[in-house]
Amino acid sequence: EEPPPHVKFLFATTEVDKLPVTVLSRTQRFDLRRIPASLLAEHFAKVCRLEGVEAEAEALSIIANAAEGSVRDGLSILDQAIAHADLDGEGKVSAARVRDMLGLADKSAQRRLLGHLLEGDAPALLAAVEEQYALGVEPIAVIRALMDLTHRVTLAQVSGSEPEAPAEDERAALADFAARLGAGELHRLWQLLLKGHDEVRTGPDP
Incomplete structure (x- = not known):
């Protein structure tokens, strides 16, 4: 039952939670982390x-x-x-x-979309989405872009800066959104976008 000393078994998986305890208890585990x-x-x-x-x-x-x-x-x-x-x-x-x-929306388009959304300007928002779609940006990518922007605004609000925003105009826009929105509003916005993401992903004609 015991293998020869020179034999080494390597087992790689992305679903470690599915491994039985009897396997995990007999192995050395090395996790590969995502690179920043x-x-x-x-x-x-x-x-x-x-x-x-x-x-x-x-x-x-x-x-x-x-x-x-x-x-x-x-x-x-x-x-x-x-x-x-x-x-x-x-x-x-x-x-x-x-x-x-x-098939991604550029950052200025992301900020315009979020601005129209926060202002409740439905015609401008729909026109901006239609513009992105005409450029080849899929609806799911638009939702993900808004989710990413919301996340970065939250980081800017909590830490006072966003390290992944090297451009001055981008830092200013994030700071403006962070000042306009409260923590509760950002949380609700994230929940709405998360729900919209699931609906667009599973919808027959997003």
Whole structure:
């Protein structure tokens, strides 16, 4: 029953909660953590320098966030972005091209959407959503963008700053939203967006 001393068994899983206790009690556990987006962006910038590829810092930040902590996934997205840049004939990985490739709303559009929502301006909000849809941004991506923005406004409100907002206009917009909204309002907004996310994801025609 005992294996030879030189034999090592490696068992990798993303669903450790499904493993029986009899297995867990006989193993050494090593958890692989997600890599912070800031470190991923730095790594991708180094890769671009080594490969002689010109890339905007914002573009690499978008790729790092889309990778969700995975270096492999991020490098795959970066490869796609470089290929898109070559197709354009520009050879530069731009934030606009990456957003278009991933079907994401740009940050200024996110802020406009949230502004219309908070002002209760339904016609302007619907027009902004329609504009994003015409640009190829899926409805689920719009909801996720608003959720991400709400989360960042909450961070700005709690800590007084948002480390992932390098641009001055973005920091000012986050500070403005944080000053206009109370903690309770942000919580309710998050719950509404969360409910909307589930409905859009499961709806037959979002």
